[in-house]
Amino acid sequence: MNITLAAKTRLPTPYGLFHLYGFVEEGGQEHLAMVMGDIAGDAPVLARVHSECLTGDALFSMRCDCGPQLEAAMHKIGEAGQGVIVYLRQEGRGIGLINKLRAYAEQDEGADTVEANEKLGFPADARDYSVAVAILAALGVKRVRLMTNNPRKLQALEACGVEISERVAHRVGASAENEKYLATKASRLGHLITD
Numbered sequence: 001m002n003i004t005l006a007a008k009t010r011l012p013t014p015y016g017l018f019h020l021y022g023f024v025e026e027g028g029q030e031h032l033a034m035v036m037g038d039i040a041g042d043a044p045v046l047a048r049v050h051s052e053c054l055t056g057d058a059l060f061s062m063r064c065d066c067g068p069q070l071e072a073a074m075h076k077i078g079e080a081g082q083g084v085i086v087y088l089r090q091e092g093r094g095i096g097l098i099n100k101l102r103a104y105a106e107q108d109e110g111a112d113t114v115e116a117n118e119k120l121g122f123p124a125d126a127r128d129y130s131v132a133v134a135i136l137a138a139l140g141v142k143r144v145r146l147m148t149n150n151p152r153k154l155q156a157l158e159a160c161g162v163e164i165s166e167r168v169a170h171r172v173g174a175s176a177e178n179e180k181y182l183a184t185k186a187s188r189l190g191h192l193i194t195d
């Protein structure tokens with residue numbers, strides 16, 4: 001996977017000052033990395049690989065836990081004074097924004113998150129993490145303490161060559177609105193979110 005660092009700038013936030021890196025992958029898709037502190041080198045870096053969720057990250061949707069997970073990652077990195085969030089533009093687990101909205105419409109009619117994707121002719125999860133690996137390498141990150149509940153994400157990143165020294169549980173944002181969604185992630189996608 002070839003990526004190009006196209007821009008770098010300051011990003012002051014309520015959680016502290018990040019540096020925002022803009023990357024472009026082959027084919028033109030744009031991705032971001034939010035960096036705090038010095039992350040290059042051998043020491044494990046607190047990290048999140050976050051998949052874009054416009055409805056959750058920007059519109060406060062309570063259908064999922066993405067917005068609170070993004071905010072919690074920024075908060076934890078702010079407290080540590082060091083870390084990175086790789087923000088991948090893989091909306092809707094890779095099927096795109098409008099298709100995710102179509103999947104939501106299927107869910108409004110009773111399908112679960114996996115069945116809805118399948119009804120629309122997509123795999124349950126169409127993400128490719130190789131771009132995240134390329135971005136971490138470009139930032140000089142050798143090993144990470146990864147904030148996630150998704151064992152497939154751990155496996156996929158490890159398979160692409162990222163060394164994960166620790167999984168940091170990242171359970172926030174549960175509500176009555178997303179109870180079924182989170183239960184499906186646990187039962188059908190293997191997420192480590194139930195006790």
Ligand SMILES: Nc1nc2c(ncn2[C@@H]2O[C@H](COP(=O)(O)OP(=O)(O)OP(=O)(O)O)[C@@H](O)[C@H]2O)c(=O)[nH]1
Pocket residue numbers: 049050051052053054064065066069090091092093094095099100103104113117147148149150153170185191
């Ligand atoms: N196709 C589809 N995508 C969804 C749905 N709900 C959330 N997403 C997308 O799922 C992605 C987030 O993935 P999740 O499976 O929730 O969590 P994860 O990032 O794999 O795991 P964590 O690291 O534990 O958060 C984002 O790209 C969301 O846009 C849905 O019902 N259908």
Ligand SMILES: [Zn+2]
Pocket residue numbers: 053055056057064065066067
């Ligand atoms: Zn979401």
